Amino acid sequence: MGVTIKDVADYAHVAVSTVSRVINNMDRVSPETRKAVNDAIEELGYVRNNLAASIKTGKSHFIVAVVPDIRNEFYTSVIRGVESVASKEGYYTLVYTTAEAVSREQNVFDGEFSQIVDGIILTPSQTDDLMYKKSGKPIVIVDREIPGSDMYSVCVDNYKGITLLMEELIRNGHRKIAIVSGPLMFNIGIDRMNGYMDTMKQYHIPIKKKYIRTGEWFEEDGYHLTNQLLQLKDPPTAILATNNLLCIGCAECLCDRGMVIGKDISLVGFDDSVMAKYLGPGITCVRRATNEMGEIGAKMLLALLNKQKEHFPQRKVILDVELVKRGSVVKLE
Amino acid sequence: MGVTIKDVADYAHVAVSTVSRVINNMDRVSPETRKAVNDAIEELGYVRNNLAASIKTGKSHFIVAVVPDIRNEFYTSVIRGVESVASKEGYYTLVYTTAEAVSREQNVFDGEFSQIVDGIILTPSQTDDLMYKKSGKPIVIVDREIPGSDMYSVCVDNYKGITLLMEELIRNGHRKIAIVSGPLMFNIGIDRMNGYMDTMKQYHIPIKKKYIRTGEWFEEDGYHLTNQLLQLKDPPTAILATNNLLCIGCAECLCDRGMVIGKDISLVGFDDSVMAKYLGPGITCVRRATNEMGEIGAKMLLALLNKQKEHFPQRKVILDVELVKRGSVVKLE
DNA sequence: TTGAAAGCGCTACCAT
DNA sequence: ATGGTAGCGCTTTCAA
Numbered sequence: 162m163g164v165t166i167k168d169v170a171d172y173a174h175v176a177v178s179t180v181s182r183v184i185n186n187m188d189r190v191s192p193e194t195r196k197a198v199n200d201a202i203e204e205l206g207y208v209r210n211n212l213a214a215s216i217k218t219g220k221s222h223f224i225v226a227v228v229p230d231i232r233n234e235f236y237t238s239v240i241r242g243v244e245s246v247a248s249k250e251g252y253y254t255l256v257y258t259t260a261e262a263v264s265r266e267q268n269v270f271d272g273e274f275s276q277i278v279d280g281i282i283l284t285p286s287q288t289d290d291l292m293y294k295k296s297g298k299p300i301v302i303v304d305r306e307i308p309g310s311d312m313y314s315v316c317v318d319n320y321k322g323i324t325l326l327m328e329e330l331i332r333n334g335h336r337k338i339a340i341v342s343g344p345l346m347f348n349i350g351i352d353r354m355n356g357y358m359d360t361m362k363q364y365h366i367p368i369k370k371k372y373i374r375t376g377e378w379f380e381e382d383g384y385h386l387t388n389q390l391l392q393l394k395d396p397p398t399a400i401l402a403t404n405n406l407l408c409i410g411c412a413e414c415l416c417d418r419g420m421v422i423g424k425d426i427s428l429v430g431f432d433d434s435v436m437a438k439y440l441g442p443g444i445t446c447v448r449r450a451t452n453e454m455g456e457i458g459a460k461m462l463l464a465l466l467n468k469q470k471e472h473f474p475q476r477k478v479i480l481d482v483e484l485v486k487r488g489s490v491v492k493l494e
Numbered sequence: 495m496g497v498t499i500k501d502v503a504d505y506a507h508v509a510v511s512t513v514s515r516v517i518n519n520m521d522r523v524s525p526e527t528r529k530a531v532n533d534a535i536e537e538l539g540y541v542r543n544n545l546a547a548s549i550k551t552g553k554s555h556f557i558v559a560v561v562p563d564i565r566n567e568f569y570t571s572v573i574r575g576v577e578s579v580a581s582k583e584g585y586y587t588l589v590y591t592t593a594e595a596v597s598r599e600q601n602v603f604d605g606e607f608s609q610i611v612d613g614i615i616l617t618p619s620q621t622d623d624l625m626y627k628k629s630g631k632p633i634v635i636v637d638r639e640i641p642g643s644d645m646y647s648v649c650v651d652n653y654k655g656i657t658l659l660m661e662e663l664i665r666n667g668h669r670k671i672a673i674v675s676g677p678l679m680f681n682i683g684i685d686r687m688n689g690y691m692d693t694m695k696q697y698h699i700p701i702k703k704k705y706i707r708t709g710e711w712f713e714e715d716g717y718h719l720t721n722q723l724l725q726l727k728d729p730p731t732a733i734l735a736t737n738n739l740l741c742i743g744c745a746e747c748l749c750d751r752g753m754v755i756g757k758d759i760s761l762v763g764f765d766d767s768v769m770a771k772y773l774g775p776g777i778t779c780v781r782r783a784t785n786e787m788g789e790i791g792a793k794m795l796l797a798l799l800n801k802q803k804e805h806f807p808q809r810k811v812i813l814d815v816e817l818v819k820r821g822s823v824v825k826l827e
Numbered sequence: 828t829t830g831a832a833a834g835c836g837c838t839a840c841c842a843t
Numbered sequence: 844a845t846g847g848t849a850g851c852g853c854t855t856t857c858a859a
Contacts, residue, residue, distance in 0.1 A: 176846040213836035256589035546852035
């Protein structure tokens with residue numbers, strides 16, 4: 162390979178241990194020696210082999226963000242947050258996508274990957290936290306929470322978010338409200354569905370099974386499920402999509418069928434997005450602090466890495482949400 | 495740390511070298527020994543420390559995709575392509591964002607990062623390819639081309655793309671055509687600008703400096719530059735945005751100022767996007783095979799890694815583009 | 828077919 | 844303040 166610490170030591174007429182001390186900015190090195198070593202490094206164009214260092218120290222200064230989908234701006238926004246605080250602390254952030262596939266997630270935890278990183282920011286794709294814990298690496302869960310797990314996590318108040326949306330709909334006279342949901346595996350599915358159910362009950366609106374549709378979390382599911390909804394004899398007057406991708410899918414379907422959002426039908430969504438802002442009249446939605454989720458997640462992880470658990474006495478952080486009113490809700494008489 | 499190759503060797507009553515042979519699926523191991531070792535591995539829950547292996551073999555089986563912005567769906571789409579072919583060949587794809595900042599790019603090449611990976615897929619942020627070459631790692635450039643550099647790259651026909659857009663505009667009677675461009679550093683800036691210039695000349699339309707605006711490649715630049723354009727005494731009838739983000743920024747600005755795209759003004763853009771499809775009447779644009787760019791880039795890189803340079807006699811691949819007509823172009827009398 | 832041993836490049840401990 | 848040296852976990856000769 163390239164030039165090693167030994168080459169530098171020889172060149173500077175010192176011992177490798179001295180070079181190591183200089184490289185790592187440790188004290189107990191005389192200015193002259195330090196200079197000699199630095200000159201040698203400069204001269205030889207030496208760069209330290211961090212891999213070799215990692216195997217000794219057990220620290221790589223890499224963390225990895227494991228997310229389902231890199232094309233979802235929610236996750237990229239979270240990653241941004243992670244990266245911004247991690248880089249300030251001298252950590253590099255890698256990104257790995259699972260496409261919601263458990264097998265890809267396994268790659269991360271079955272050694273292949275987890276050795277290379279000091280810690281993991283994870284949006285899990287399955288509900289058994291054993292595999293995660295087995296890796297032995299500090300892990301912080303973001304966005305989703307594994308039911309019954311005690312892992313560190315940062316989520317938002319999903320229940321409240323849906324409640325906000327539902328009340329906006331009901332306030333505008335809607336009673337035929339359909340929900341387009343992802344799978345009911347994690348809190349993001351379950352809490353949101355509960356928010357729907359409870360609000361319906363609270364306002365004494367009969368819950369109709371035909372208005373409740375679940376699929377995966379992707380655009381095509383939103384499209385597909387909306388299509389089903391529109392084929393009903395008694396179609397809903399409002400659709401509530403429980404994440405940004407589903408919402409886009411819903412909107413696409415509505416557009417394709419010539420329906421005008423905010424006029425012929427109402428559409429609201431969990432999660433804001435560029436699309437939600439500019440699609441038709443603007444989609445009324447619930448917004449959460451995505452960057453902040455990443456930032457807090459990273460801070461938790463760094464605290465874990467530095468064994469400063471006191472910094473995060475709470476294993477679970479739950480962030481607030483806010484309603485963003487735009488023009489996608491029809492006012493019914 | 496965890497259980498090492500030595501533990502396995504002891505447990506199975508063999509030498510570490512034998513365990514190593516089993517792990518690496520080498521021959522010259524008797525079935526019985528192999529079984530004993532595998533049992534020991536199973537029993538002890540051993541996972542190989544790839545980091546330690548890498549320091550010997552010099553191969554990590556990681557590649558990294560270095561892109562300016564992870565929130566830009568163009569790049570995430572390219573990354574998808576990279577990842578899909580890399581994973582088939584047993585490589586893991588890491589993602590690192592530079593935010594167009596040279597300093598962040600340096601992290602990749604100043605050793606910190608480049609040691610950990612076998613190869614790099616790069617969308618460069620600066621035009622000096624020396625730093626890149628110095629890393630000694632195989633590199634494939636995607637999207638952008640460094641002027642005068644002989645590095646392996648895969649790009650699209652930027653010149654043609656703009657020509658297509660310009661002709662569509664001119665066909666519809668436009669002559670006051672403004673261009674909202676990114677910096678003229680790489681081919682993506684230069685070729686697109688040349689496409690604009692040449693087409694204007696070809697159709698004998700006088701080029702007006704006030705209609706030519708350049709900024710960075712981001713949404714806010716599109717917004718800002720469009721704003722300038724609209725304040726002109728003699729504003730353009732059509733705006734050509736030279737990437738997806740600029741286009742979205744243009745659209746936002748137009749919306750905010752109450753202008754209806756496809757009616758009050760025309761907007762066309764380089765790059766398709768979800769936004770472009772559903773924004774207002776749909777934005778007419780030029781589409782390129784983004785996934786394919788990543789795939790080809792990864793194939794090139796893998797060929798380089800495997801020293802099969804014959805597989806890619808051409809150092810430069812240029813992909814075609816196509817015009818996608820939608821409703822954002824006003825037909826002038 | 829198997830084992831012993833010499834590194835890979837670096838860190839960290841123990842001497843000096 | 845500096846040097847010598849024993850590993851880190853693994854691969855890879857070279858012998859046996």
